[in-house]
Structures are given as C-alpha cells and as structure tokens.
Amino acid sequence: MNNMKTRKAKLDIKSGRVNLTHGAGGRAMNDLIEVIFKNAFDNDFLAQGNDQSAFDVGEGRMVMSTDGYVITPMFFPGGDIGSLAVHGTVNDVALSGAKPLYLSAGFIIEEGFPLADLKRIVDSMGAASRAAGVPIITGDTKVVNKGMADGVFITTAGVGVVPKGLELSGDKARVGDKIIVSGTLGDHGVAVMSKRENLSFEVEIESDSAALHTLIADMVAGHGAALRCMRDPTRGGLAATLNELAEQSNVGMCIREADVPLKPQVVAACELLGLDPLNVANEGKLIAIIAPEAADDLVALMRAHPLGQDAAVIGEVVADERNFVRMKTAFGGERMVDWLSGEQLPRIC
Amino acid sequence: MNNMKTRKAKLDIKSGRVNLTHGAGGRAMNDLIEVIFKNAFDNDFLAQGNDQSAFDVGEGRMVMSTDGYVITPMFFPGGDIGSLAVHGTVNDVALSGAKPLYLSAGFIIEEGFPLADLKRIVDSMGAASRAAGVPIITGDTKVVNKGMADGVFITTAGVGVVPKGLELSGDKARVGDKIIVSGTLGDHGVAVMSKRENLSFEVEIESDSAALHTLIADMVAGHGAALRCMRDPTRGGLAATLNELAEQSNVGMCIREADVPLKPQVVAACELLGLDPLNVANEGKLIAIIAPEAADDLVALMRAHPLGQDAAVIGEVVADERNFVRMKTAFGGERMVDWLSGEQLPRIC
Numbered sequence: 023m024n025n026m027k028t029r030k031a032k033l034d035i036k037s038g039r040v041n042l043t044h045g046a047g048g049r050a051m052n053d054l055i056e057v058i059f060k061n062a063f064d065n066d067f068l069a070q071g072n073d074q075s076a077f078d079v080g081e082g083r084m085v086m087s088t089d090g091y092v093i094t095p096m097f098f099p100g101g102d103i104g105s106l107a108v109h110g111t112v113n114d115v116a117l118s119g120a121k122p123l124y125l126s127a128g129f130i131i132e133e134g135f136p137l138a139d140l141k142r143i144v145d146s147m148g149a150a151s152r153a154a155g156v157p158i159i160t161g162d163t164k165v166v167n168k169g170m171a172d173g174v175f176i177t178t179a180g181v182g183v184v185p186k187g188l189e190l191s192g193d194k195a196r197v198g199d200k201i202i203v204s205g206t207l208g209d210h211g212v213a214v215m216s217k218r219e220n221l222s223f224e225v226e227i228e229s230d231s232a233a234l235h236t237l238i239a240d241m242v243a244g245h246g247a248a249l250r251c252m253r254d255p256t257r258g259g260l261a262a263t264l265n266e267l268a269e270q271s272n273v274g275m276c277i278r279e280a281d282v283p284l285k286p287q288v289v290a291a292c293e294l295l296g297l298d299p300l301n302v303a304n305e306g307k308l309i310a311i312i313a314p315e316a317a318d319d320l321v322a323l324m325r326a327h328p329l330g331q332d333a334a335v336i337g338e339v340v341a342d343e344r345n346f347v348r349m350k351t352a353f354g355g356e357r358m359v360d361w362l363s364g365e366q367l368p369r370i371c
Numbered sequence: 372m373n374n375m376k377t378r379k380a381k382l383d384i385k386s387g388r389v390n391l392t393h394g395a396g397g398r399a400m401n402d403l404i405e406v407i408f409k410n411a412f413d414n415d416f417l418a419q420g421n422d423q424s425a426f427d428v429g430e431g432r433m434v435m436s437t438d439g440y441v442i443t444p445m446f447f448p449g450g451d452i453g454s455l456a457v458h459g460t461v462n463d464v465a466l467s468g469a470k471p472l473y474l475s476a477g478f479i480i481e482e483g484f485p486l487a488d489l490k491r492i493v494d495s496m497g498a499a500s501r502a503a504g505v506p507i508i509t510g511d512t513k514v515v516n517k518g519m520a521d522g523v524f525i526t527t528a529g530v531g532v533v534p535k536g537l538e539l540s541g542d543k544a545r546v547g548d549k550i551i552v553s554g555t556l557g558d559h560g561v562a563v564m565s566k567r568e569n570l571s572f573e574v575e576i577e578s579d580s581a582a583l584h585t586l587i588a589d590m591v592a593g594h595g596a597a598l599r600c601m602r603d604p605t606r607g608g609l610a611a612t613l614n615e616l617a618e619q620s621n622v623g624m625c626i627r628e629a630d631v632p633l634k635p636q637v638v639a640a641c642e643l644l645g646l647d648p649l650n651v652a653n654e655g656k657l658i659a660i661i662a663p664e665a666a667d668d669l670v671a672l673m674r675a676h677p678l679g680q681d682a683a684v685i686g687e688v689v690a691d692e693r694n695f696v697r698m699k700t701a702f703g704g705e706r707m708v709d710w711l712s713g714e715q716l717p718r719i720c
Contacts, residue, residue, distance in 0.1 A: 042717045045606075045717070046606060046607060046711060046716070046717070047605065047606025047607025047608075047611045047652075047711070048607050048611055048710040048711045049710045051606075051607075052615075052710075070540060070541075070542070071541055071542075071615075071619055072467065072540055072541050072600075073436055073463045073466060073467075073602065073603070074434045074435060074436035074463050074464055074466070074467045074469075075434060075435055075436070076432050076433065076434045076467060076469075076533055076538075077432070077433055077434075077435070078431070078432050078433075079428055079430065079431065079432070079433050080430050081428065081429050081430040082427070082428065083425050083426070083427050083428070084425065084426055084427075084428050084530075085423045085424060085425045085426075086423060086424055086426070086473055086475055086508060086509050086528075086530060087422060087423035087424075087475065087509050088475035088476065088477045088509055088510060088511050088526075088528055089477065089511045090477040090478070090479050090511050090512075090513040090526065091513075092479060092513045092515050092519075114422045114423050115423055117422060117423070118421065118422075118423045118425060120423075120425075124435055126435055126436065126437035126528045127437065128437045128438065128439040128477075128526035128528075129439070130439050130441060130479070130524050130526070159435060160435055160436050160437055161437060162437050162438045162439050162526075163439075164439040164440075164441045164524075164718075164720075165717070166441050166521060166524075166717070166718060167717060167718070169518070170441075170520070170521040170718075171519070171520050171521070171524070172515065172519040172520070175479050175513075175515075175520070175524065177437075177439065177477035177479075177511075177526035177528075179435075179437055179475045179477075179526075179528030181433075181435060181530060184425055189425075191419060191421055192419075192420055192421055193419070193420075251421075253422065254422075256396065257394075257395060257396025257400075258395060258396025258397050258400075259396075262396045262397055266401075266420075270420055303396075361397040361398045361401075362395065362396070362397045367395070368391045368394070368395070368514070368515070368516060369513075369515060369516070369519075371513075
C-alpha cells in the first residue's frame with residue numbers, strides 16, 4: 023500500500039509493543055505492515071499492496087509446501103524464528119528437487135510483544151529470504167490477546183518449480199539403495215535446548231539452520247536420475263525420517279553408527295541433556311536415498327558445496343517387511359532406531 | 372504416509388485430547404495426521420505423504436496468498452474456523468481474478484485441545500475444500516504447551532492461475548468508476564460477536580462465510596476488461612477496504628448509505644453491540660471497482676449468482692487528493708467513513 027505518501031506512520035519501534043489495533047485491519051495495522059514488514063521484505067510484489075501477489079510461470083510441474091514455526095526461545099545461537107521460517111520452507115520445497123520461487127508468510131502475534139523484537143525477527147526473515155533468492159511475496163498478520171499465544175508464531179508456505187522428468191518421492195527407496203546425510207546431525211536441537219536450559223559449552227553449538235536449495239540443485243543436476251528421494255530430518259531427527267521413509271517404501275534401513283557425522287560437542291551436550299542425537303532436530307541437513315552406483319559420486323559432489331562438506335554414506339536400504347530401522351553400533355552390536363515415543367523436545371522448530 | 376497397513380493408529384477421538392507428542396514428529400503425530408487430517412482432506416496429494424506436493428501447471432500467471440485464522444469462538448452460526456480458513460484464502464486468491472487451484476494448511480494447536488473438536492474443524496475444512504473444488508495438498512501441525520496458544524490457529528495459503536491479460540490491482544481505481552458490493556454487509560462480524568456475547572435474536576444471524584470464486588469467475592468472464600479491482604471487506608469492513616483502495620489509487624470514494632445492503636437484524640444487532648456495520652468484517656462478500664459503463668450489467672450478472680443476489684452499486688470513485696471516503700447519509704447529510712481507529716473486534720477472523 024502506498025499510503026506512506028499521505029501520512030507518516032506512527033510506530034515506536036524502540037520501546038513500543040504490539041497491541042490489538044495492529045491486527046484490526048485499520049491504520050495501525052497498515053503502519054505495522056509498512057514500517058516493519060514491507061521495509062524488511064522489500065520487493066515489488068508486496069509493494070503493490072494487494073491481498074495476493076501474481077507471478078509468471080512456465081509450463082511444468084510445481085510444488086507447494088508449508089510449515090509453522092513456534093520455536094522457543096525465538097532467538098538462538100545460529101538463527102531465530104524468522105530465518106528458520108524461511109530456511110525450513112525453502113528446504114521443504116527444494117527437497118522435492120524443485121527450485122524454490124516464492125514464499126508467503128503468516129504471523130500470529132501476541133499482544134504486548136515488543137516491536138523491536140518483531141522488527142528483529144522480520145528483518146532476519148527478509149535477510150534470509152534475500153540471501154536465498156526466494157522473495158516473500160504475500161503475507162498476513164493477526165494479533166491475539168495477551169496470554170493467547172506465546173510471542174510470535176510464523177507460518178510460511180512456498181512454491182517452486184520441478185525440473186522436467188524429476189519425481190522424487192518417499193515411496194521410491196529400493197533395497198540396496200544408499201542412505202546419505204549432508205552433514206553433522208543434532209546441531210539445531212542441541213543449540214536450542216542449550217539456550218533454553220542456559221547451558222554453555224567451551225565450543226558454542228550453533229543451529230545448522232540454512233537454506234539447502236543450492237546444494238540440492240547441484241545434487242539434482244549431477245545425479246537427479248539416480249536420486250529416489252530427499253528429506254530434511256527436522257522434528258524427530260534422523261530416526262523419525264528414516265522410519266517414515268522405511269514405511270512409505272515398505273523397506274528396512276540399516277545404518278552404521280561410526281559413519282553418522284556428529285560434532286564432539288553435540289555428542290557431549292546430548293549426553294548432558296539426556297538426548298539421543300538421532301532423535302534431535304536438524305534445520306540445515308538433508309537425507310538422500312540414492313541408487314547405489316551413484317552414491318560415492320554424489321557424496322563427492324556434495325562435499326564440494328559449503329553445506330555438504332561433511333556428507334557421508336551412513337547406510338543402506340534393506341529388505342524388511344516390518345520396516346525396521348536398525349543401527350550397527352560402534353561397539354559391533356546392533357540396536358533399533360525407533361521413532362521417539364514421547365515428547366522429547368517441544369517447540370524445537 | 373502409508374504406514375496404516377502395518378499398525379493401527381491409536382487415537383481416542385471421542386474423549387482424547389491433543390498432547391505434545393502429537394506435534395513431536397513421531398508416531399503419535401503420524402497417527403493424528405492419518406486419522407484426522409488425511410481422512411478429512413482426502414486427496415491423492417496428501418496420500419503420498421511427502422513434505423510437499425507437486426502439481427502440473429500451464430504457462431501463465433499465477434497468484435499466491437495467505438491468511439491466518441484465530442477467530443473466537445471457533446464454532447459460530449454459519450461456519451467455523453475450518454471452513455473460514457478455506458473460504459478466506461480461496462477468496463483472497465480469487466479476488467485477483469484467478470481460478471484457485473490448491474491450498475496448504477498449517478495448524479498450531481494448544482496442548483489439551485479436544486480431539487473431537489479438532490476433528491470437527493478439520494472435517495469442516497475438508498468439506499469446504501471439496502465444495503470449492505480446491506484441495507488442501509500439503510500441511511503441517513505444531514502443538515504448543517497448554518496456555519501458549521488458544522485452541523487452534525490455522526494458516527492457509529493458496530495458489531491459483533490468472534486468465535491471460537487480466538491484471539486487477541488496488542491502484543487501478545479511476546475517477547468515475549463505480550463501487551459495487553456483492554451483498555449485505557456485516558453478517559459475519561455480527562454473527563461472531565453475538566455468539567461471543569451470548570446474544571440471541573428472533574432471526575438468527577449467520578456468518579456469510581463462503582467461497583466466492585464461482586461468482587468471481589462469472590464476473591471476470593462477463594466483464595473482466597472493465598474490472599479495476601476486487602477486494603473482500605474482512606477485518607475493518609467496508610470502511611477499511613475503501614480507504615485502502617482510495618489510498619492505493621490516490622482517489623476519493625463517495626458512497627450512498629441508502630444503497631448499502633444491510634439486513635435489518637444486522638442493523639439492530641449493530642445498534643445493540645455499539646458497532647458500525649461499515650467497520651464490521653465480512654467473509655463472503657466482495658467489493659468491485661469497475662468502469663462506469665459496465666456497472667449495471669455487472670450487477671445484473673452478479674444477481675444471477677446465489678452469492679450475489681443482493682449485489683448493488685453503492686457509490687463512485689471521485690477525485691480527492693486527501694483520499695477521503697465519504698458517505699451520503701439516508702437523512703441527506705454527509706459523513707466521513709474512516710478506518711476504525713481502535714480495536715473494535717479482536718479475533719473476528
């Protein structure tokens with residue numbers, strides 16, 4: 023909306039707080055959108071001020087994905103709820119092999135939330151979106167009474183376009199396929215839990231929150247024909263992702279503990295926090311299932327990308343009607359890698 | 372996900388409640404998705420169980436829109452938060468002149484929320500989506516601790532395809548254009564407020580919540596070339612929408628009170644509740660700005676559609692550098708129609 027020309031927006035960013043008028047559809051909401059959102063997201067789509075944005079597409083196959091973000095604390099080492107809301111949805115779109123094109127963003131804000139924090143989150147979101155080259159082209163803000171939400175919840179949706187002929191899906195894993203992870207596991211969950219528990223370590227653990235679409239584009243360009251599917255091991259971690267894929271493809275999975283990349287400080291923190299790194303959320307890692315003959319080449323290609331430097335083959339798809347995921351332990355034994363059964367880490371993303 | 376074949380989901384719909392495990396990425400979350408969401412939304416996209424869904428598109432122009440829904444109470448005369456979350460986003464997509472194609476849905480659920488109520492909401496969403504012919508192809512659920520949200524918040528995003536050559540935008544209103552509304556104003560807001568305040572009237576007031584895309588398709592087919600823009604007067608009502616458009620197009624607006632369609636029971640309820648019907652939210656109405664020569668024909672065409680039976684020309688676009696919206700009152704006077712200044716109706720949508 024271009025009403026800035028006629029009236030100066032009144033918003034005390036430094037010490038002001040969100041109130042119910044900021045969600046009421048009137049001038050105050052317009053001010054909030056102008057000063058905080060449009061400046062941060064800064065693109066011609068939003069500048070038009072319509073309730074939707076239009077874009078041109080070529081003939082082809084598109085994907086759509088959405089995720090809600092309710093993480094607490096909202097600011098954590100390596101990121102915040104804003105950058106996470108961009109990275110997470112960019113990744114969900116890209117993991118289909120698609121090039122992410124556009125995002126939408128819906129905010130649910132608790133009355134009383136500091137405008138300065140909101141600006142920090144939204145600025146971070148804008149920066150993450152620009153860095154990824156995926157603009158936020160449409161959005162919505164709602165304000166609920168104090169006590170009816172917890173700070174800010176963000177829901178982003180994304181669309182992208184899939185290269186012709188590429189159809190990755192979780193039901194395509196076949197016996198003999200290799201399981202690849204793009205890097206160390208557990209960094210995000212441990213960073214957030216450490217912050218929440220006020221733990222500090224000699225080496226600070228940062229969230230791995232990152233947009234993986236350029237890594238994925240390299241993988242698809244190099245070995246698209248051999249790729250079966252990709253997933254990001256977020257909530258529930260590697261364990262949940264592999265169990266999901268095993269059930270979807272009606273196979274089993276067998277991984278080797280010694281080959282799973284883990285940072286020593288994450289291992290140490292997990293012991294302290296009583297967490298299993300295989301259940302801990304990641305926000306900048308992916309799992310790929312690929313035909314065996316292409317696996318080593320794919321890993322080499324991934325390692326050439328900054329976000330895939332620690333990529334590794336960690337196991338294989340095996341025949342198993344019960345769809346079990348098993349792990350050969352470092353001590354030569356074997357254990358089940360199950361879904362986590364309770365709630366280990368609420369509001370981790 | 373197709374894990375139903377191997378294990379029976381455990382979910383006590385009748386008396387169970389949502390708990391944190393339902394958002395943890397493990398089996399319980401899978402059960403919730405299988406039993407409540409996939410059954411209700413029932414389409415092949417979701418059945419694939421991936422984190423995103425793919426669809427084919429032809430070359431052209433697409434639109435994307437999003438809205439969050441935080442309405443209280445969640446069940447109200449004429450609808451609920453689920454049907455509203457479908458109708459509202461279908462409308463935002465369609466108001467660009469687009470044919471809505473697909474929706475995404477993100478749920479933020481408070482721990483302890485009754486599963487039966489969740490099922491009722493999600494079933495209603497599925498029914499609204501099927502009735503509109505716009506499937507929900509991807510989604511996400513998050514659960515937050517008790518007291519950290521209020522029941523259920525839903526954020527939907529939608530995509531659609533715009534007919535070639537059609538570019539409606541809020542900055543296209545020109546002096547002399549006619550302002551049309553598709554029907555009676557204020558029904559949604561008054562229905563929700565009456566429910567909230569436990570008021571009952573001789574004639575029950577129902578929300579007008581509806582998907583307007585078939586009405587809009589008729590309007591575009593008949594008079595697309597003459598249409599400048601369309602908007603739905605939701606939060607902030609007709610007053611906010613006209614003020615927004617006036618500023619976007621740098622014009623003024625002049626409407627006639629006698630021509631604004633209002634149900635007598637809504638007028639009475641507004642008096643009782645101290646509301647101005649022009650500020651009250653609608654969820655199944657649209658405002659169209661159109662070149663003057665086509666206005667009467669457009670109204671006639673709209674009246675032939677069940678959702679446009681009370682369509683009327685209510686005023687004109689006028690020259691005004693201050694972008695004022697004015698109304699000629701029924702008593703022959705004139706008054707300003709301003710944005711609402713405070714928060715009249717929190718959580719109305």
